[in-house]
Amino acid sequence: MITIEGIKQVANQGPYAPNWQSLGNFELPHWFRQAKFGIFIHWGLYSVPAFNNEWYSRNMYIQDHPEFAHHVATYGSHTEFGYKDFIPMFTAEKFDAIQWAQMIKDAGAKYVFQVAEHHDGFQMYQSDLSKWNVVEMGPKQDILGELKTAFEAEDLHFCASSHRAEHWFFMGHGQEFESDIKEPMVKGDFYWPAQPEPDNQALYSEPYPSQEFLDDWLFRTVELIDKYQPELLYFDWWIQHDAFKAHLQLLAAYYYNRGAEWGRKVGICYKHDAMMFGSGIVEIERGKFADAQPFYWQTDTAITHNSWCYTTNLDYKATKEILHDLIEVISKNGNLLLNVGPKGDGSIPDTDQRILKEIGDWLNINGEGVYESKPWRKAGEGPTKVVSGQFQNTKRYTSEDIRFTVKGEALYAFVLEAPTDGKVKIRSLAESADQNLPEFHGIVDLVEILGYTGDLSWTKDASGLNISCPELDSNFPIVCKITMK
Structure with a gap:
C-alpha cells in the first residue's frame, strides 16, 4: 500500500534527497545521450472519437468549441453520452505490442515513451488506485505492461509519460451546463475534481490544487514507477504550478533513489522550468534551440x-521535415522524441508506418553520423536560422544549410537540402594563411557521402571544402563524412 510515510522514507534514503540542492546531482543516463532518437506514443480514450486532437475530453464540454457541436451531432446530448461512454468503444482489437516494437525498432528509434495517463484521467495500465483503467475497462488488458515487455525484447528503452496534473481542471467545463459531469464528485470518480480552468501560464492560479489531489497525483506516479520501472519519466506542462513544487521534489528523489536500487540511472523530462535546472532533462515542445547547448536536452x-493523437483530419509532416528536425537537434546537443498516434483500435495508420520506414531507411545509411555523436565546435553554417523556443515554424532549407556532428576520427556534415548540381561547399573548413582566422586547421584525409557510390572528388581552398558528386540524386538530406588524420 502506498503511503506518504513510505514515499518519504524512500525519498530520503539516498543517494538523493527531496530538495533541489540534492537533486542537482542528477546524472544523465549514458544511453540517452547516445540514443538521439526516440518515439512518443499518444494512444488513449481520446483516440476513439478521433476528432481534431487529443484534447477532445476537454473541448467536447466547451459550448462554443467545434468538438461540442461535433459531439452533439455525432453522439447526442452530453447528459446521455459523455466522455466516459467512449470507454466500452475502446476495445483495442487490433493492438499488437510486438508489431509496434518491431516497427519502432525498424524506424531507428532507441527508446519509447507511451502516455500512461493523459489529461483525461484514463489510465493505460493496471492500477490499484482507480478502476478507470484499461485492465478493468475498455480493452481489459495491461497495455503499458505489454508494451514494456515487447519494447525491452527489442532492446528499446522503455519510458512513460504522465499528464495527470492537468486533470485538476481538464473536465471542469462540463460543470458549466447540464452534462454527465456534475456534483457531488469525490476522489475516485472518473471526472473528479473538474475544477475551473486557470490561465495555463499562471504559476499561482486559483483555485490551487488541493492536498487531496496533489497526494493522488503523487500516489499515481509512484505506482507507475514501482509497477513498471520506466527508465525515464516525462511530465507535461502544468507541474510548473507553485502547488506542485514540494510534491515534485519528493517524487523526483523517490524515483531517482528507486533507480539507484535498480542499479541504473533514471531521469525526468520536464518543461517550463518546472524543476530546478540540472535536476532533470530540459524539454522543448515542438521547438529547438538556435545554438548548441552546454547541457543535454x-x-x-x-x-x-495539428494533433498528437490519431484523428480523421491529420496534417502530416513530410519525412524530410522530420529529418531536418532530427539533424537540427542532434547538432545542438539534444535528442528528438517523435510522436505517433495509433487509431482507437490499436492499429498504426498507414501514413505513420510509411514515414517511420523512410526515417529508418535513412538512418540505416546515415546513422553513423547520428548515434553516439557529439556536437562539433559549431552547430552549422548557412543562411537559414532557427529561433530558440517552443512551437517554432518549420524552416525552408537550402543546399548551403549544413549542420555538424563529430564522432571518432570523422566530422559529419549534414547537407539539409541535397544540391541539384551535385556540388557541396563547406565554408567552415576553408583554408587560410592566417592561423588566427580559420575555424579549422585539421588535415582532411578522406571525404565520402554516406550511401553514395557514384563519382566523387574534393578540393580544399580558401573558400572551403568543395565536394563534387555529379551523380547525386536524393530527396532527403545527405551526409558528408570527413575523416581526419
Whole structure:
C-alpha cells in the first residue's frame, strides 16, 4: 500500500534527497545521450472519437468549441453520452505490442515513451488506485505492461509519460451546463475534481490544487514507477504550478533513489522550468534551440502538424521535415522524441508506418553520423536560422544549410537540402594563411557521402571544402563524412 510515510522514507534514503540542492546531482543516463532518437506514443480514450486532437475530453464540454457541436451531432446530448461512454468503444482489437516494437525498432528509434495517463484521467495500465483503467475497462488488458515487455525484447528503452496534473481542471467545463459531469464528485470518480480552468501560464492560479489531489497525483506516479520501472519519466506542462513544487521534489528523489536500487540511472523530462535546472532533462515542445547547448536536452514533436493523437483530419509532416528536425537537434546537443498516434483500435495508420520506414531507411545509411555523436565546435553554417523556443515554424532549407556532428576520427556534415548540381561547399573548413582566422586547421584525409557510390572528388581552398558528386540524386538530406588524420 502506498503511503506518504513510505514515499518519504524512500525519498530520503539516498543517494538523493527531496530538495533541489540534492537533486542537482542528477546524472544523465549514458544511453540517452547516445540514443538521439526516440518515439512518443499518444494512444488513449481520446483516440476513439478521433476528432481534431487529443484534447477532445476537454473541448467536447466547451459550448462554443467545434468538438461540442461535433459531439452533439455525432453522439447526442452530453447528459446521455459523455466522455466516459467512449470507454466500452475502446476495445483495442487490433493492438499488437510486438508489431509496434518491431516497427519502432525498424524506424531507428532507441527508446519509447507511451502516455500512461493523459489529461483525461484514463489510465493505460493496471492500477490499484482507480478502476478507470484499461485492465478493468475498455480493452481489459495491461497495455503499458505489454508494451514494456515487447519494447525491452527489442532492446528499446522503455519510458512513460504522465499528464495527470492537468486533470485538476481538464473536465471542469462540463460543470458549466447540464452534462454527465456534475456534483457531488469525490476522489475516485472518473471526472473528479473538474475544477475551473486557470490561465495555463499562471504559476499561482486559483483555485490551487488541493492536498487531496496533489497526494493522488503523487500516489499515481509512484505506482507507475514501482509497477513498471520506466527508465525515464516525462511530465507535461502544468507541474510548473507553485502547488506542485514540494510534491515534485519528493517524487523526483523517490524515483531517482528507486533507480539507484535498480542499479541504473533514471531521469525526468520536464518543461517550463518546472524543476530546478540540472535536476532533470530540459524539454522543448515542438521547438529547438538556435545554438548548441552546454547541457543535454530533448525536443518532442509530432509526426503531424495539428494533433498528437490519431484523428480523421491529420496534417502530416513530410519525412524530410522530420529529418531536418532530427539533424537540427542532434547538432545542438539534444535528442528528438517523435510522436505517433495509433487509431482507437490499436492499429498504426498507414501514413505513420510509411514515414517511420523512410526515417529508418535513412538512418540505416546515415546513422553513423547520428548515434553516439557529439556536437562539433559549431552547430552549422548557412543562411537559414532557427529561433530558440517552443512551437517554432518549420524552416525552408537550402543546399548551403549544413549542420555538424563529430564522432571518432570523422566530422559529419549534414547537407539539409541535397544540391541539384551535385556540388557541396563547406565554408567552415576553408583554408587560410592566417592561423588566427580559420575555424579549422585539421588535415582532411578522406571525404565520402554516406550511401553514395557514384563519382566523387574534393578540393580544399580558401573558400572551403568543395565536394563534387555529379551523380547525386536524393530527396532527403545527405551526409558528408570527413575523416581526419
